[in-house]
Amino acid sequence: MKKLSARRRHPLAAVVVLLLALAATGGLYAAFAPAGKAQADETAQSLAIEEGKKLYSVGCASCHGTGGQGTSDGPSLVGVGSAAVDFQVGTGRMPAQQPGPQVPKKKVIYNQAEIDQLAAYVSSLGAGPITPTENQVDPEGADIAKGGELFRTNCAQCHNFTGEGGALTHGKYAPDLEGVSEKHIYEAMQTGPQNMPSFPDSTMPEQQKKDIIAYIKTVNGEDTESPGGLSLGGLGPVSEGLFAWIFGLGLLVAVAVWVAAHTAKAKKS
Numbered sequence: 036m037k038k039l040s041a042r043r044r045h046p047l048a049a050v051v052v053l054l055l056a057l058a059a060t061g062g063l064y065a066a067f068a069p070a071g072k073a074q075a076d077e078t079a080q081s082l083a084i085e086e087g088k089k090l091y092s093v094g095c096a097s098c099h100g101t102g103g104q105g106t107s108d109g110p111s112l113v114g115v116g117s118a119a120v121d122f123q124v125g126t127g128r129m130p131a132q133q134p135g136p137q138v139p140k141k142k143v144i145y146n147q148a149e150i151d152q153l154a155a156y157v158s159s160l161g162a163g164p165i166t167p168t169e170n171q172v173d174p175e176g177a178d179i180a181k182g183g184e185l186f187r188t189n190c191a192q193c194h195n196f197t198g199e200g201g202a203l204t205h206g207k208y209a210p211d212l213e214g215v216s217e218k219h220i221y222e223a224m225q226t227g228p229q230n231m232p233s234f235p236d237s238t239m240p241e242q243q244k245k246d247i248i249a250y251i252k253t254v255n256g257e258d259t260e261s262p263g264g265l266s267l268g269g270l271g272p273v274s275e276g277l278f279a280w281i282f283g284l285g286l287l288v289a290v291a292v293w294v295a296a297h298t299a300k301a302k303k304s
Contacts, residue, residue, distance in 0.1 A: 087156030116163020
């Protein structure tokens with residue numbers, strides 16, 4: 036008893052007790068809390084993959100293969116990621132209605148929960164771009180002017196200066212961006228659907244994507260009017276120059292004819 040009492044009075048006794056208490060607390064937390072949460076997340080993910088596989092077998096496997104390996108009617112889905120699935124299925128482009136040079140946007144046939152399940156299954160086939168969060172696609176506070184510069188540099192060649200879209204080659208086209216959600220614009224830049232090049236974060240960081248989204252939403256807003264008058268399709272200097280050439284030159288010709296006619300009358304009189 037005397038030895039025990041002496042140890043209790045040792046200067047390091049309190050430190051040892053504190054360390055033991057911290058070790059016990061940490062061990063209990065590691066044993067129960069994280070494991071339970073991780074197990075719940077893993078179970079939910081497994082269920083989503085299982086349900087997604089069922090949906091895939093019915094609506095996608097005929098073109099993309101039973102394991103997503105691709106067929107002559109559809110490309111491989113291994114490594115496309117959840118962002119590609121969310122974009123293609125969330126805009127109604129997939130399942131495709133019929134083969135063609137480009138699959139058009141149409142009515143969405145799956146709800147968001149089913150789209151998430153399909154995305155979970157396709158993601159399980161191989162890692163790829165992940166569906167962005169609300170914070171990633173929120174253009175609040177973005178630099179609209181910078182977004183305009185980036186858009187004109189990387190996107191206007193196909194989508195035109197204000198995102199009005201336009202024709203490409205062999206029956207393909209760049210779609211109109213008016214009314215497209217922020218998430219789908221972000222996912223399109225991530226994954227490069229169909230004829231569009233992809234802009235991963237290594238090429239175009241998240242902030243630049245936000246800037247572009249802010250620009251598109253500004254020039255295509257419901258209450259937005261063209262500050263220069265007629266937008267002329269948003270094609271930029273090509274349509275503006277053509278307009279000036281046809282109507283401006285036509286006006287000059289009309290004025291020249293009028294002056295010549297009145298000059299002839301004045302000479303006769």
